Amino acid sequence: MSFTDGILGEGTQFSVGEETRRYNLLAGQLIADLIKTSFGPRGFEKIYIDLLGEATLTKNGSTMLRKIDVEHPAAKAMIDASNSVDNEVGDGTISVVILAGSLLEKAGKLLDLGMSPSTIEAGYRKATEYSLDIVKSIAKVSHYSNKEVMLKLAETCLRTKAISVFSENKYVAKLVTDAFCTIADFVNRTVEVDDIKIEEKPGNTSDIQLVRGVVIDKTIDYSGMPRMIENSNILLINVELDDERTKTDAEIVISSPQEMQAYILKESDDIKRKVQKIIDSGANLVVSQKGISRSAQNYLSRAGIISLRRVKENDLHWLEKASGALTVTDLDNISEKHLGFAGKVYEKFVGDDKMVFVEGCKNPKSVTILLRANSKRMLDEYHRTVLDAIIVLKDFFINPSIVVGGGSTEMIIANELRKRSLSIEGKEQIVIQNFAEAFEEIPLTIARNSGMNMVDTIVQLRNKNSEHNNGRIHSWYGVDAIERKVREMYSQDVIEPLAVKEQVIKTASEVASLLIHVDEVIMKQPIMYTHTHGDGKTHSHARGNQPHDHFDKLGKMQRPSHHYY
Structure with missing residues (x-):
């Protein structure tokens, strides 16, 4: 020793x-x-x-x-x-x-x-x-609102990244600049990068687009619902339009067919009452963070209303910013101030999947950049690239000096x-x-x-x-x-x-x-721990006995407060 x-x-x-x-x-x-x-x-x-x-x-x-x-x-x-x-x-x-x-x-x-x-x-x-x-x-x-300088900054940033390989950097730079200027508050000189949603789908790079609203990676719930609505009134809800499920184990004791029928009627009446509240509000697009039952979808369809169920919480946040709607948690207290507006709501194929576009908002404070590339690896790289360009514009917005x-x-x-x-x-x-x-x-x-x-x-x-x-x-x-x-x-x-x-x-x-x-x-020589991950991979390394995750799905650590799923 x-x-x-x-x-x-x-x-x-x-x-x-x-x-x-x-x-x-x-x-x-x-x-x-x-x-x-x-x-x-x-x-x-x-x-x-x-x-x-x-x-x-x-x-x-x-x-x-x-x-x-x-x-x-x-x-x-x-x-x-x-x-x-x-x-x-x-x-x-x-x-x-x-x-x-x-x-x-x-x-x-x-x-x-x-x-x-x-x-x-x-x-x-x-x-x-x-x-x-x-x-x-x-x-x-320069001046923090100089859009021409912003465009040049975005072009310079993208010129050194993967997008430039496909000669799309000028087009994408313009989209990024337009998106940034749409969500930036030039009066109070504040900007929230999270208000730009970045959505990805395989496809051609030339199909990258800016949507002045929100693109939701969902399909319309019911086949009988309209596939497009103009001048849409948007209602965002965080309420179950489905059979109630308790958070703890519970039992309902039913001793006769009449009680069973009464129970089913009660559930049906509750859903009808909730749907009627939505119809009376004047909304023709309902976006719910929770479930919507088949019967509720049918009632909404008859009233010419589009519904989207189990939408992510982030999507509701972006819809609020884009349309001006407020999320409702109590259908008995819906008022006009809760409704948002979009010039056009429609469903269309993007690649092999259907997506719902909510665009044409009056003064959107949230927009979506829809990225297209030939593979998931390139989409991940494009996501990182566009995000870098957005942050560069934010740097200039805060301190409008350039070299x-x-x-x-x-x-x-x-x-x-x-x-x-x-x-x-x-x-x-x-x-x-x-x-x-x-x-x-x-x-x-x-x-x-x-x-x-x-x-x-x-x-x-x-x-x-x-x-x-x-x-x-x-x-x-x-x-x-x-x-x-x-x-x-x-x-x-x-x-x-x-x-x-x-x-x-x-x-x-x-x-x-x-x-x-x-x-x-x-x-100090690290103690090696042998362990098995959920995917079945067994290996040894230091700190293997502590909770950890080796891999970052997108290949880049998530920036604070940004949106990666």
């Missing part, structure tokens, strides 16, 4: 000193190398196959990093950094990993020169302050940092210059994934930026991945919210500084 085993217990791994720091830096760089090939418009997709054989196809950085199972704490810190950026600003998940990985690589070189970790960390902190100051000074301030993409912003920051470093004495000057070089990894990664020559690209970028960015007005020279050349990117409408860029810089610097400061790792 070693000395550390005597203190920390048997089975404890203990490493200390320079070797530990090197391994931490290397682990962080390996995570960056793993994901950087997905960066940019010409980045590549990744396929992850889990233990059950289910494949996830994605170009989304945080999705891939959430899927992989890593043990090294430094690698986990990089993944956490990507997740935090994703949850905060919705984009920049690969950028933050690339930048952090580049900062770790530069830190390793500085350590080789004999520089202390404290000096490197102090230099990184100062360089971060300078970088944030520079990016704020070069940002272009230019294609690595042009990073090149300006790198150029300005080098100038500022000359006014700093001591070793921190070298640290800040290396910090500046780390920013250049962003445009270089875009160029590398596009098949461009690295040496020619960095020479052109530095020349253009030193030539045109010597005053207060900056020229935004970056990498055009589509045309595979260095060019001015602002004229190409490649823009990003300032909030995303600030979050990327802060998070990358924080995680790099954190890993540089770690000099000891104490790791």
